[in-house]
Amino acid sequence: MNFDQADAINQAIRRLSLWHRARVGELLAPLGLHPGQEALLLELARSGPMIQAALSTALGCEPPSVTQMSRKLEASGHVLRRPARGDKRASVVELTDSGTALVEQLRRLWRGLAEETVAGVAEPSVAGLPELLNTLASNVRRADRPGAQ
Amino acid sequence: MNFDQADAINQAIRRLSLWHRARVGELLAPLGLHPGQEALLLELARSGPMIQAALSTALGCEPPSVTQMSRKLEASGHVLRRPARGDKRASVVELTDSGTALVEQLRRLWRGLAEETVAGVAEPSVAGLPELLNTLASNVRRADRPGAQ
DNA sequence: TAGAGTTAGTTATGCGGATAACATTATCCG
DNA sequence: CGGATAATGTTATCCGCATAACTAACTCTA
Numbered sequence: 001m002n003f004d005q006a007d008a009i010n011q012a013i014r015r016l017s018l019w020h021r022a023r024v025g026e027l028l029a030p031l032g033l034h035p036g037q038e039a040l041l042l043e044l045a046r047s048g049p050m051i052q053a054a055l056s057t058a059l060g061c062e063p064p065s066v067t068q069m070s071r072k073l074e075a076s077g078h079v080l081r082r083p084a085r086g087d088k089r090a091s092v093v094e095l096t097d098s099g100t101a102l103v104e105q106l107r108r109l110w111r112g113l114a115e116e117t118v119a120g121v122a123e124p125s126v127a128g129l130p131e132l133l134n135t136l137a138s139n140v141r142r143a144d145r146p147g148a149q
Numbered sequence: 150m151n152f153d154q155a156d157a158i159n160q161a162i163r164r165l166s167l168w169h170r171a172r173v174g175e176l177l178a179p180l181g182l183h184p185g186q187e188a189l190l191l192e193l194a195r196s197g198p199m200i201q202a203a204l205s206t207a208l209g210c211e212p213p214s215v216t217q218m219s220r221k222l223e224a225s226g227h228v229l230r231r232p233a234r235g236d237k238r239a240s241v242v243e244l245t246d247s248g249t250a251l252v253e254q255l256r257r258l259w260r261g262l263a264e265e266t267v268a269g270v271a272e273p274s275v276a277g278l279p280e281l282l283n284t285l286a287s288n289v290r291r292a293d294r295p296g297a298q
Numbered sequence: 299t300a301g302a303g304t305t306a307g308t309t310a311t312g313c314g315g316a317t318a319a320c321a322t323t324a325t326c327c328g
Numbered sequence: 329c330g331g332a333t334a335a336t337g338t339t340a341t342c343c344g345c346a347t348a349a350c351t352a353a354c355t356c357t358a
Contacts, residue, residue, distance in 0.1 A: 001260055001263055001264050002260070003256050003259065003260055005263065005279075006259050006260040006262070006263030006264070007191065007259060007263075008279035009263045009266060009267065009275075009278055009279055009282075010169075010173075010259055010262060010263055010266075011188075011279075012278070012279045012282035012283050012286065013165065013166075013169050013266070013282060014169075014188060014209075015209050015282070015283065015286040015290075016162065016165075016166070016282050016283075016285050016286040016289075017162075017165070017166035017169065017170065018209050018210060018286075018345080019209065019286050019287075019289045019290045019291070020159075020162050020163075020166065020285070020286070020289050021166065021314090021345090021346095022289075022291060022345090022346080023289040023290075023291065025313095025346075026291065034312090034313055034314075035313085035314075036313080036314050036315080037313095037314090039160070039163060042156065051336080052336075052337070053335075053336060053337080056336095060163075060164050060167050060168065061167060061314085061315065061316085062315070062316060062317080063336075063337065063338085064315080064316075064317085064337085064338075064339085064340095065314065065315050065316075066337090067337065067338060067339090068313090068314075068315085069313095069314075069315095072313085084336095087323075087324075087335095087336080088322080088323055088324085088336095089322065089323045089324075089335070089336040089337065090323090090335095090336060090337080091336085091337075107152050110152065110155050110156060110159055111150055111151070111152055111155040113155070113159060113289070114150055114154065114155030114156075114158045114159055115150050115155070116288055116289060117158060117159075117162070117285050117288050117289050118158065118285065118288070119288050120284055120288070121281065121284055121285070125281065129158055129161070130154075130157035130158055130160075130161045132270065132274065133158075133161035133162060133164075133165050134161050134164065134165075135269055135270060136165050136169070136266050136267065136270070137161065137164040137165040137167075137168050137169070138168075139265055139266050139267070139268050139269070140165075140168045140169050140171075140172040140262070140265060140266050141164075141168045141171075141172075142168070142171060142172065142175065167315080170315090170344095171315090171316080174316075174343095183342090183343055183344075184343085184344075185343080185344050185345080186343095186344090200306080201306070201307070202305075202306055202307085205306095210344085210345060210346085211345070211346060211347080212306075212307065212308085213307085213308075213309080213310095213345080213346075213347085214344065214345050214346075215307090216307065216308060216309090217343090217344075217345085218343095218344075218345095221343090233306095236305095236306080236353080236354075237306095237352080237353060237354085238305070238306040238307065238352065238353045238354070239305095239306055239307080239353095240306080240307075
């Protein structure tokens, strides 16, 4: 692969990252949320109450990020943190009623965003998009590379 | 589009963003650079010395980000900032010799990253990848949406 | 030409996310 | 059992990037 091709790919990924996140931020602002927090709330809605370590894995980010985000969502009342029974190290995070209500709005917003994102892309490509993007993501994921711990 | 499809797309984009950036960070660390800075250096290598406002547009990020990044790259000696002749408001940013040398290493690294990223993706898909990703990016780009200023 | 409006850049502040260093608790095994 | 090792979570610190608020300079037009 020559430099121009490589650059086109890397730049496109960068642009998509930046602008998708910015758009998420715009859509989330009226709900009082910041980008990233929606992922945590949606994960809790999907999987129910869970330990922060599990959240860290599910969200694909590091434990300190989870600590901060869950603290802030706790401060805004959308999430509740309590000691895990059976493991004095762990904290269980779960949705409050307020958080559950927010998730409902999030779901609508999330669908609108996805539709907006794939506008003008042929249907077959759209169907294969998650798999394609996840392949790219896995390829650059640290834990999937030899030598990672 | 139902929620699960939408979620698959949005989540995949999030993961790709996170992990691609993390991987860039890993590769850049030995050069003493942080993710984002490579984009600025490569843009200067592509287009030559330019005003910060042009950099802001080219990089797809906001002016304060450009101010900070160019200041830090100036501090590390890879970039030089000087007043623009003909416009007392503007600053021209250009590569130093050190920056030019870095860009050479960046190019190699950039190619390796792109190859790593598209591993296991069929050739026709790879060829169309930049266009596909740029379509997605444009779709969520603020400036391309009605009502943006 | 004078004032309105626009554009370039900066500072301040806040968030997500990362790493490094650390304390605490679990677990595994000799 | 008890000590080494692993896992959970926290704090501190750093960076990119964002918005808001501001200054200074350019441009356009009445």
